[in-house]
Amino acid sequence: MLITKFKHKLTSTDEKRHLTSNIFSLGALQGANYILPLLTVPYLVRVLGPEYFGLLAFSTATIAYFMLITDYGFNLSATRQISIHRDDKTKVNEIFSSVMMIKTALMLVSFVLMSLLVFSFEKFSQHWELYFISFGMVIGQILFPVWLFQGMERMKYITYLNLGSKTFFTICVFIFVQKQADYLMVPLLTAFGFIISGVWSLYLVKKEFAVSFSWQPMPTVKFQLAEGWHVFFSSMAISLYTISATFILGLFTNNSVVGYFSAADKIVQAAKGLYMPVSQAIYPLIGKKIHEDKQAGLEFIKKTTWWVGTGMFLTSLALFLLAEPIIHLLLGNQYERSVLLLQVMAFLPFIVTLSNIYAVQTMLNLGYKQAFSRILIMAAVIGVGLSFLLVPVYEDLGAAVTLLIVEVFVTVVMYFYLKLKLKAVQ
Numbered sequence: 001m002l003i004t005k006f007k008h009k010l011t012s013t014d015e016k017r018h019l020t021s022n023i024f025s026l027g028a029l030q031g032a033n034y035i036l037p038l039l040t041v042p043y044l045v046r047v048l049g050p051e052y053f054g055l056l057a058f059s060t061a062t063i064a065y066f067m068l069i070t071d072y073g074f075n076l077s078a079t080r081q082i083s084i085h086r087d088d089k090t091k092v093n094e095i096f097s098s099v100m101m102i103k104t105a106l107m108l109v110s111f112v113l114m115s116l117l118v119f120s121f122e123k124f125s126q127h128w129e130l131y132f133i134s135f136g137m138v139i140g141q142i143l144f145p146v147w148l149f150q151g152m153e154r155m156k157y158i159t160y161l162n163l164g165s166k167t168f169f170t171i172c173v174f175i176f177v178q179k180q181a182d183y184l185m186v187p188l189l190t191a192f193g194f195i196i197s198g199v200w201s202l203y204l205v206k207k208e209f210a211v212s213f214s215w216q217p218m219p220t221v222k223f224q225l226a227e228g229w230h231v232f233f234s235s236m237a238i239s240l241y242t243i244s245a246t247f248i249l250g251l252f253t254n255n256s257v258v259g260y261f262s263a264a265d266k267i268v269q270a271a272k273g274l275y276m277p278v279s280q281a282i283y284p285l286i287g288k289k290i291h292e293d294k295q296a297g298l299e300f301i302k303k304t305t306w307w308v309g310t311g312m313f314l315t316s317l318a319l320f321l322l323a324e325p326i327i328h329l330l331l332g333n334q335y336e337r338s339v340l341l342l343q344v345m346a347f348l349p350f351i352v353t354l355s356n357i358y359a360v361q362t363m364l365n366l367g368y369k370q371a372f373s374r375i376l377i378m379a380a381v382i383g384v385g386l387s388f389l390l391v392p393v394y395e396d397l398g399a400a401v402t403l404l405i406v407e408v409f410v411t412v413v414m415y416f417y418l419k420l421k422l423k424a425v426q
Helices: 002-012 014-071 076-084 089-120 128-134 136-142 146-152 157-178 185-207 220-237 243-252 256-274 276-292 294-321 323-332 337-345 348-364 367-426
Strands: none
Touching: 002 185, 014 128, 014 136, 014 157, 014 185, 014 220, 014 243, 014 323, 076 089, 076 146, 076 220, 076 276, 089 128, 089 136, 089 146, 089 220, 089 337, 089 367, 136 146, 136 185, 136 294, 146 185, 157 276, 220 348, 220 367, 243 256, 243 367, 256 294, 256 323, 256 337, 256 348, 256 367, 276 294, 276 348, 294 323, 294 337, 294 348, 337 367, 348 367
């Protein structure tokens, strides 16, 4: 009876049915991106050991910068545009084509920058093949226009494909990675998963939406660059205190220390991933609601904050209380050092969820792009400063504490900014 009532509540209107479908579809998609890699962690940390697991984490953190460059904020700016113009096929084609042109150009620039980095510094050149193989993830991410499917609110078309390909390559890890010497197979299989998913998603774009690529004039391209600039700048700022934690840790310490930190961080990232389907599903919906009725959009955000915030708080509390058994079960006794790190970062899923609601769902949809960027730039300065101050002394613990301090700062500042801003306009 209770289940029937709950099901009816989720599907009582077309909007709720659409939203529920997208959340479940995105949940499966995020499961492929977060949960499936987490399944391989207990195996990889034992086969590769902290040193080689840390090496892979460091290379992934390095490649993540180039993934951020090629994303250029389109996962938010282009998603919002597609959601508004979804019924205008000509406009959708224009947005799709110009975004793909920009992303391809940024990929070429990123490849040149990565090549210069790899062959200019010994820390990178001694494992040059690792970085070039890992760059396949950048290529795959460009080919996969998640932002288009999000804007159309039709994620179900690519969920099974993505889930199937990621599952296949996860299984391949257990088959082909048998010893430390096989470590290159991990980024190779991951890159193949990204690329195959990307190629098939483009096929679905053509088949389901009749969207095709066409060269766009420079003014159209410049418009997309301008639309995504604030989000891109903010994303780069965020990376300076998130991705850079692993990167700076790798510069000041060794691969083993990076391995301990990254192992704990993988668990935290998987917990954060529980909220991502909701975030991606509600972003275009909130954008549309605020565009039509600002007050209705804000009410929807308040309800979402309460329900989602409660769920993520309980998730974080569980991580904190069960840190030791979680580490021992997933990573083994040799990762005892990761227990404290997991406890320090345990409440990040809850804190980051709130900051996402305040920043992405609210500030961006209300058009507060400049304030959004400024807050994140301040956070980046604080994060980098704390990293260079704490990591050389406290190593992985310093990196974990830095992440916690900066995320709390971002969440608190955005909360009070919105409180003052919304009070002033009422």
